[in-house]
Amino acid sequence: MKNALVICINLLSIALLAISIAAYCSSANQTLELISHGRILLAFLGAVLLLATLPLKNKKATILAAMAFLANIAAIAPLYLPAQRESQSSPAAEDMHRLKIMQFNLWGGKNKKYFAVAQTIIQTNPDVIGFSEITPTWLIALKAGLASYPYMITDTTGGGIAIFSRLPLESKEIRYYSPLKRPRAIAKVKLAGGHFTLIFAHPFIPLKHTAMRNEEFAIYANEAVEASKSGPVIVAGDLNCTPFSNDFRKLLNDGQLTDTEQGFGPQPSWSTQQKITLFPIDHCLVSKEIVTLKRYTGEDIGSDHLPVVVELEMPIKK
Numbered sequence: 001m002k003n004a005l006v007i008c009i010n011l012l013s014i015a016l017l018a019i020s021i022a023a024y025c026s027s028a029n030q031t032l033e034l035i036s037h038g039r040i041l042l043a044f045l046g047a048v049l050l051l052a053t054l055p056l057k058n059k060k061a062t063i064l065a066a067m068a069f070l071a072n073i074a075a076i077a078p079l080y081l082p083a084q085r086e087s088q089s090s091p092a093a094e095d096m097h098r099l100k101i102m103q104f105n106l107w108g109g110k111n112k113k114y115f116a117v118a119q120t121i122i123q124t125n126p127d128v129i130g131f132s133e134i135t136p137t138w139l140i141a142l143k144a145g146l147a148s149y150p151y152m153i154t155d156t157t158g159g160g161i162a163i164f165s166r167l168p169l170e171s172k173e174i175r176y177y178s179p180l181k182r183p184r185a186i187a188k189v190k191l192a193g194g195h196f197t198l199i200f201a202h203p204f205i206p207l208k209h210t211a212m213r214n215e216e217f218a219i220y221a222n223e224a225v226e227a228s229k230s231g232p233v234i235v236a237g238d239l240n241c242t243p244f245s246n247d248f249r250k251l252l253n254d255g256q257l258t259d260t261e262q263g264f265g266p267q268p269s270w271s272t273q274q275k276i277t278l279f280p281i282d283h284c285l286v287s288k289e290i291v292t293l294k295r296y297t298g299e300d301i302g303s304d305h306l307p308v309v310v311e312l313e314m315p316i317k318k
Helices: 002-025 030-036 039-056 059-080 114-124 136-145 206-227 246-255
Strands: 096-105 128-132 151-155 161-165 169-177 182-191 194-200 233-238 257-259 282-287 291-297 308-315
Touching (some): 002 039, 002 059, 030 246, 096 233, 096 282, 114 136, 161 182, 161 194, 206 233, 246 257
Antiparallel strands (some): 096 308, 128 161, 182 194, 291 308
């Protein structure tokens, strides 16, 4: 019986190890890309197998299970390391601006908690909020409940996107991807002595549209680089991608951006329909001169996503 259990655990560990290593090649095909998003789950399964080997006192089984566990921890652990900042002269205190950003996928018509969402936002007190999957009904409710955010840009078509701000918007624009007209909102948000650019987006789900999502990523990266010529840049939204994907890392590299999870570890935001949220797919990416002071996910307020809140400090070019 003990030998059969050891064999079973060994086979499971080998299979998990093979899958975990293959997921590092996530850019090779769509299947590996989807598997790469399950790093937290794969690490959990590896931990279960490792614990299961301990009472068996079988060295080979323990080593195989440990390798399967570590193959996934190796992808997760770097997010706990501090973010690297680009070298620059220290700005004067008055040139630094603190900002709180909140972003939330409302889940469209499936979420009816209009009052709870508005109250949560008021209590959280962000300077700027980005919404995805916003419907005409949600837009009416949020305009009524968030009177202290008079500056906005909205589009309830093609999936729905919106930015609400208590800070003035120097410019605002809705741009669309593909003939399907997937919207993204781009706004220059005014600060004392300068501005920052917010690109708020919600690309296609990669289950069948990985190539389309990646085309959108390339657009975001180009827009971020262009916008960075005039000041700090933030790219935020439900990006339908975890930080464990090679495609996500390409977006960071090409857009010269830093994931605000860096230094805090992965913060799963989807799906609240499961007992444990396992997938960090809601993001706030920032240009490298921006410092992330705090980052966390909020409580369940009716959506299948948790809201994400990020507190930032950025230098303002004068």
